[in-house]
Amino acid sequence: MNWDWIALITVIVLVVIFDYTNGFHDAANAIASAVSTRALSLRGALGLAAVMNLIGALAGTGVAVTVAKGIIDTPHSSHGMEVVGAALVGAILWNLTTWYFGLPSSSSHALIGGMVGAALASATTVHWSGVLVKVVIPMIVSPLVGMTLGYFVMIGLMWAFHRANPHRAGRLLRRAQIASASSLALGHGLQDAQKSMGVIVLALVVTGHQDDYHVPFWVILLCATALAAGTWSGGLRIMRTLGRRIFHLTPAHGFAAEVSASSVLYLTAFVFAAPVSTTHVMTSSVMGVGATQRRKAVRWSVAGDIAIGWVLTFPGAASIAAVTFGLLSLL
Template sequence: METTIWVLGIVVFLALAFDFINGFHDTANAIATSVSTRALTPRRAILMAAVMNFVGAMMFTGVAKTIGGSVTDPTTLDNGIEVVIVTLIAAIIWNLVTWWFGIPSSSSHALIGALAGAVLVGAGADKVKWSGFIDIVGGLLISPLIAFAIGYVVMTILKYIFAKRSPHNVNKGFRTVQIFTAALQAFTHGTNDAQKAMGIITFALVAAGVQDHLDVPLWVKISAATAMALGTSIGGWKIIKTMGTKIFKIEPINGFAADLSAASVIFTATLLHLPVSTTHAITSAILGVGSAKRFSAVKWGLAGRIIITWFITIPITGALAGLLYWIIF
């Protein structure tokens, strides 16, 4: 029992570390557009994002249950704790590498890919719930397309409505409104992303026999929400620069359209208990908005490199987790 407690302690530490890193890695998702348009100062934007992330994380648990039981059944694994440990280590490594190079990659892809790879190597292909895995991956792949389409449509409508207005006055008004859409974006980020660490901790608790259901304990919710908020308070400046300035020159009206579009996709996924990538959603929304503004304004070379990173994340983290399991256990 004492050994189990120590091992679970390691799992909780790694899961909260993943959530903390996810916080500063994905801070850009909520505040990049509002910072780049000077709707908010960086300090105020990060503080607001941290608070709204915490609030969002405390309000929902459906995604956590999906993470905890859709890729594999923790009650059927004799080595569930080991699987969780290498899953988290692989996901953390990938998040740190992509953060270092300023690439807005997906923490969700990293975690799902690593979990599938760890189960595959550590327990065998028959222990992977391939239908659940495919459903999650499908949601992760479809959500950016929807966010792109919504961003394009929203920006097209705004262009039509404000076509005859002074661009200066329009952007001055939207700079104020952006504060609220950035807060909404941070809130929806918390409702979806923080639950991934909750789900993986609950998975470990079930695998260790501490509990026999996937309901998230209150202490897990508070711990994960706090870790996410603290990570958010650090900020991910490299990714903020990429998201806010390098894809295309964002003005307040564009930032409003992108934040609103991404938040609607993320929150809908949360209500459907689907883990989606907040990074994918906001980046795709920015691309959609930029395309509606002027197709040539988007730096498609950079966008292409980001998209490639999205597609390679699952196989790379899966392979990394499998290799770590083989080496460590």
Template sequence: MELALVIIVVVVALSFDYTNGFHDAANAIATSVSTRALTPRAALLMAAFFNLVGAMLGTEVATTIAEEIIAIDDAPAHQGLVIVLCGLIGAITWNLITWWLGLPSSSTHAIIGGLTGVGIASGITVYWSAIVDKVVLPMIFSPLIGFFGAYLAMVALLWIFRRANPHKTYRRFRIAQTASAAAMALGHGLQDAQKTMGVILLALVAGGYHEDNGEIPFWVKISAATAISLGTYAGGWRIMRTLGRRIIELDPARGFVAESVSALVLYANAFILHAPVSTTHTITSAIMGVGATKRLSAVRWGVAKNIAGAWVLTIPAAALVAAAVYFVLAPIMV
């Protein structure tokens, strides 16, 4: 019975990874597509490839998800697997709702919210201090750094190129955006695919099919990397329109700066802080930052307000769905 449940959890986890890919594909490529630096199909292919590469570059974020959100070893094997399954269902449900509405919410916070909600509902230990240090604080500071970092970088760039020919400069930045979009896609794979790896590791440990030593099997890495790449290639056109057009009309220089600053924030959190931050929050705030260099009114703050509302709701909404699913499934499956 445990083996069958492990297989179900792994399949659902990879399904979440796939939805993460098409939900967050826009994070890496919306700015490049909106400025016409890349065609949509070329951008999706490039993003899928670099998501795959980024997913294979580290395991620090995966270990954080597997070991520092909930204590799965508090529960018997069967119950532990049901807990992980319910957390995934909560995250997938919220991803699909926000994708349908075209809101760039965070898949990162959806899975963390799902695990936290089911952890509370099931009565197992929830590591609140780790959640504050590695989820809540990065959730606050990463967008702020993205906004002000992109704003200052754009101001510096405008000063450096103040006497340059606008047509030639924009054409060069359109080419440079290919590199910055690739860097952003790499960061997305580095962050988001690892979260699925962490969930699968959590299920394997709960089912007794892997030692709780933080080491991630190669098949888990490659399957998570492949799932998010396929999801990315499937595209996220609804969210792409929101990020690329509805917040602000981007030009190639601003797109380049937004992507570059976002990628640096993602790398720093993955390699230095081991924090699972939201690629969605980071790129959205960076787009607002570069937009504010035109004038504050250039940013469509009404759209930004709707996005911020989705950010605030993500963790509690995914937590509530996961908890509700647990209360329904627990009497049947535990």
């Protein structure tokens, strides 16, 4: 077996590990509110999220192509596979670190940050226009849109149910949360599995196993399965942060946040093919929903801690990837 095959298999294994950590790291995004409002049991919610992640991952490849060819110019680098491998290590280690501390950081931006950090360390060309248009701008805009949508959807629900029996409305909205949580989990699969598909496609191009950036079906199925398996394993630390520590959610709040977040995920995936963060969008939607109550209802100190995690994700993963590339280059 030659070096290219060994490197390719290593990258594929790392992608599977990344997808698995992505699944248990981000599972909370889709199910935290449904579990905290008792619309679903924990295991029922995890099973639902895993299935919908799998279906979502099979639903498109636009984001995968963006990641494969729009961020760094690895095919023309003399260290292509080392760059890809270092990027994955940076993203995985950052995911594990933020999971340990219970911070809802972005697996998406950890991966992109890892790619950029490894590219800079290896003097590989970074497509800064692609990073700006497809990553930085959506990173800033998507949480703002999620927060705004969450606020207005919640206002609409409050108006629609202001004369309803509270217990009856609560039962109805708990049932509606099953649909909204499913929609959010599908959006998570649509977004997050595609990013790792793009990394495998990039590795296939670098090693000469394919000439273009189409995504083979086996790659789609592999990434979808790994993400679903990780989701099934759960992420209780982050779930507590999203479901309880930011804002005490009711079924109406959970439904509004999930509908808002999933709408942003579908729009960015299908219309703009931009890799946005499920974590950022869902967390900001929860904040927007909470903002319809009194100002002190939202624990802004927790939101501030999360924002720090967001800011540190890109440079943190990039730094780990750069160090990893340096170590790989010594081998």
